[in-house]
Amino acid sequence: MMNTERPLAISAPEPRTLDLIFSDKARAELHTKYEIVEADPENIAGLGDEILGRARYIIGQPPLSAETLAMPALRSILNVESNLLNNMPYEVLFQRGIHVVTTGQVFAEPVAEMGLGFALALARGIVDADVAFREGNELWGGEGNASARLIAGSEIGIVGFGDLGRALRRLLSGFRARIRVFDPWLPQSILEENGVEPASLDDVLTKSDFIFVVAAVTSENRGFLGAESFASMRKGAAFILLSRADVVDFNALIAAVSSGHIVAASDVYPEEPLPPNHPVRSLKGFIRSAHRAGALDSVFKKMGDMVLEDMDLMDRGLPPMRCKRAERETVSRMRSKPVAVN
Incomplete structure (x- = not known):
C-alpha cells in the first residue's frame, strides 16, 4: 500500500x-x-x-x-x-x-540597487540639493554642481564579491567604470570571469572614487576598516556600506566624514535602531537609510x-x-x- x-x-x-x-x-x-x-x-x-x-x-x-x-x-x-x-x-x-x-541571496539585487542609488546621490549631491530646494536655498544650474561628478568612467572599488557584489557589478556595468575587487575568499580567475580586476585592499581603498563594502562579517574581519583605511582614501571619495556595520570602525567612519575627507552612505549601523542623539543622525556628508535596502x-x-x-x-x-x-x-x-x- x-x-x-x-x-x-x-x-x-x-x-x-x-x-x-x-x-x-x-x-x-x-x-x-x-x-x-x-x-x-x-x-x-x-x-x-x-x-x-x-x-x-x-x-x-x-x-x-x-x-x-x-x-x-x-x-x-x-x-x-x-x-x-x-x-x-x-x-x-x-x-x-x-x-x-x-x-539570503534574495537581497542581493535590491540592496545593490540601493547602493547604486547611494552612489548617484553622493556623486550628484541629490539629497542636499533637495533639502536646499525645500528650504528655498537652492542653487541653479552649474552653481549647484561645485562638487558634483560622474560615476561614468570613474574608478570603483568593491570589498567582498558574493551574491551582493556580483549584483552590484551587473548594475555598474553600464557606467564604463574601472572596477577593482578585494575578496580573499575567491580565486583571481572567478573575479576576472566576472569582468572585474582582482586587487589588494590597499589598492581598492587608495585608487577608488567610490567604494562599496559588501563583505559579510567573519571572525577575521570585524572592524577591519578603521581610521587608517579612511585616511588612505582619496579626498572626496564616497564610501558606501551595505553589508554589516561590524566590518567598520563606525566611530572612525564618522570622524572621516566629519573632517570632510570623504563622504559616505550606510544602510546598517552598530546598533539598530540608533539612539535619537546619535551623531550620525546630523552628520553632513552622510546619507542614512534605516536598514531597509532589501526589505521589500x-x-x-x-x-x-x-x-x-x-x-x-x-x-x-x-x-x-x-x-x-x-x-x-x-x-x-x-x-x-x-x-x-x-
Whole structure:
C-alpha cells in the first residue's frame, strides 16, 4: 500500500513569519504538500520525540543542541533569516549530511540597487540639493554642481564579491567604470570571469572614487576598516556600506566624514535602531537609510518560493539548488547575528 503521509516540516522562521515569506499561493502549496508544525524557536526540543522523529525539514534556524539534532528523518535546515547563525553544532550536521541552506541571496539585487542609488546621490549631491530646494536655498544650474561628478568612467572599488557584489557589478556595468575587487575568499580567475580586476585592499581603498563594502562579517574581519583605511582614501571619495556595520570602525567612519575627507552612505549601523542623539543622525556628508535596502515584500516572498523549490528537490532525493548551502570550511568563521529588518 502506498504511503501517503505528508513529510513533516517544523516552522520556526523568526524573525520572519510564514505569512511574510510565502505568498497566498505558495502558503497553500506548503500546507498541501507538508504537515506543518509551528514551534517555539527557543524550545524545539519541547516538541517531543514523536514530532522530532518525523521532521524532515526545519524552516528557520532556531537554536539547536546536538541532542535535539538526533532527528533521524531531518534532511535540511532552511534558514530564512538570511545570515547563517552561530547557534548550533554545524559539525554534527555536516557529519550526518544534513543541509543547512540560506535564502539570503534574495537581497542581493535590491540592496545593490540601493547602493547604486547611494552612489548617484553622493556623486550628484541629490539629497542636499533637495533639502536646499525645500528650504528655498537652492542653487541653479552649474552653481549647484561645485562638487558634483560622474560615476561614468570613474574608478570603483568593491570589498567582498558574493551574491551582493556580483549584483552590484551587473548594475555598474553600464557606467564604463574601472572596477577593482578585494575578496580573499575567491580565486583571481572567478573575479576576472566576472569582468572585474582582482586587487589588494590597499589598492581598492587608495585608487577608488567610490567604494562599496559588501563583505559579510567573519571572525577575521570585524572592524577591519578603521581610521587608517579612511585616511588612505582619496579626498572626496564616497564610501558606501551595505553589508554589516561590524566590518567598520563606525566611530572612525564618522570622524572621516566629519573632517570632510570623504563622504559616505550606510544602510546598517552598530546598533539598530540608533539612539535619537546619535551623531550620525546630523552628520553632513552622510546619507542614512534605516536598514531597509532589501526589505521589500516582493523580495521576502521570493524566500518562500526558494524554500518550496529546494524542499521539492530534496523530497526527490536531490540536493538543494536554489538556496545557498553552508560550507564546512567557512561556516565556522561566520559570526552573523539576527537582525530585525532584513
